Amino acid sequence: xxxxxxxxxxxxxxxxxxxxxxxxxxxxxxxxxxxxxxxxxxxxxxxxxxxxxxxxxxxxxxxxxxxxxxxxxxxxxxxxxxxxxxxxxxxxxxxxxxxxxxxxxxxxxxxxxxxxxxxxxxxxxxxxxxxxxxxxxxxxxxxxxxxxxxxxxxxxxxxxxxxxxxxxxxxxxxxxxxxxxxxxxxxxxxxxxxxxxxxxxxxxxxxxxxxxxxxxxxxxxxxxxxx
Numbered sequence: 001x002x003x004x005x006x007x008x009x010x011x012x013x014x015x016x017x018x019x020x021x022x023x024x025x026x027x028x029x030x031x032x033x034x035x036x037x038x039x040x041x042x043x044x045x046x047x048x049x050x051x052x053x054x055x056x057x058x059x060x061x062x063x064x065x066x067x068x069x070x071x072x073x074x075x076x077x078x079x080x081x082x083x084x085x086x087x088x089x090x091x092x093x094x095x096x097x098x099x100x101x102x103x104x105x106x107x108x109x110x111x112x113x114x115x116x117x118x119x120x121x122x123x124x125x126x127x128x129x130x131x132x133x134x135x136x137x138x139x140x141x142x143x144x145x146x147x148x149x150x151x152x153x154x155x156x157x158x159x160x161x162x163x164x165x166x167x168x169x170x171x172x173x174x175x176x177x178x179x180x181x182x183x184x185x186x187x188x189x190x191x192x193x194x195x196x197x198x199x200x201x202x203x204x205x206x207x208x209x210x211x212x213x214x215x216x217x218x219x220x221x222x223x224x225x226x227x
Contacts, residue, residue: 051117054127057134057199058113064207065108065141072101072148075217079155082224090158097151104144108137128184131192132177134199138206139172149213162220166213170205 076098083090111133119126146168153163175198183191 051120054120054130055113055117057203058111058116058130060203061134061137062110062113064203064210065104066110068145068210069101069104069108071214072152075152075221076101078221079159082159082161086159088159090155093151093155093158097148097155100144100148100151104141104148107144108141128177128181131180131195131199135175135177135180135195135202138202139174142168142172142206142209145210152217156220159224161224164213164216164220166216168209170209172202172206 076094079090080094083094116126116130120130149164149166156163180191180195184195
């Protein structure tokens with residue numbers, strides 16, 4: 001986000017130089033050459049790296065959401081087989097769990113990394129929306145995940161299996177996008193450094209938490225083979 005704001009400021013300065021040159025033919029722009037040099041040496045390579053980083057963050061979002069849905073769908077199938085073999089009716093508990101999975105599939109649609117990068121190139125302020133969904137989507141995803149784990153425990157309990165004891169240690173906090181946008185604009189992009197840190201840190205913490213309950217669940221399912 002910062003390179004786009006800096007580039008906009010540079011462009012504004014150059015526009016002022018052009019206006020001054022048109023009004024005063026003898027005016028020699030003091031900053032234009034320097035601006036172009038800085039833009040070429042620093043901003044262009046940095047912008048390329050920055051856009052690639054956003055591409056990877058969006059792609060990672062899509063892959064994680066897809067992987068989780070597939071994992072839980074496989075678990076549901078496995079639990080249904082256990083219930084069938086033991087002659088236990090878990091249709092009610094499974095219905096609630098599967099409804100949550102359908103909601104996740106409907107609401108966690110993939111977002112094209114290439115499309116969003118191109119949109120940012122075309123209209124730079126689109127980047128605020130990209131930061132918004134990279135912040136909000138994980139928060140909503142995690143809240144839904146907590147509900148899914150509760151309903152998964154209901155199924156395990158109905159089957160007479162041990163339930164998950166997992167408790168989330170580092171939940172993703174609710175963040176105010178409007179406040180973050182205002183702070184970014186007011187600080188001329190400096191706050192965006194923290195926002196970039198947030199959209200990297202929150203998913204990383206979520207992945208660590210996800211690994212905890214996934215490992216515990218796999219252990220429970222393995223033990224079910226001996227019960």
